[in-house]
Amino acid sequence: MIGTFAKTDVVKAFPTNSIRHVARLMAEKKVGLVVLVDPKEHDRIVGVISERDVVKAVAFDIDLDSPCDVVATKNVITIEYDQPVAKAAEIFRKYNIRHVVVTKGGRLYGVLSIRDIIRDDAALREVASFYEWSFEPGMSA
16 A cells, blocks of 8 residues: 555645745755645645756756746646555556655645655565566566
8 A cells, every 4th residue: 555655754845935945955855856735735735846847947947046836747646545556656657757646535645756666675565466476575677
């Protein structure tokens, strides 16, 4: 179940925070995704900013003091916390993303990264079991 592996200490910001502020949060907290939340409802997701979004802002000379929602992804891909980890793996592959926002009843619950899955034998076992593959720690493709 995704909820077992998702990080619930989510790094959040508001859409009005600057791109620079969000980039600094990423660096300080050592995360690749910041979830943008409604200023009045901190568990209501309004967007996400990934490392890729910050790189695009720099590459296209967007003022880093601009509100981060200028470069944010607003159609956020989410998955409910009670889904199997294999569903998250499918989302990572299908959308070519490295993080997925985890919800509980449509509200922010956590974030799951592809690293969370590949660094955890239990998560890899769950994916392997879902697809009826065999898995042994230390295996390589």
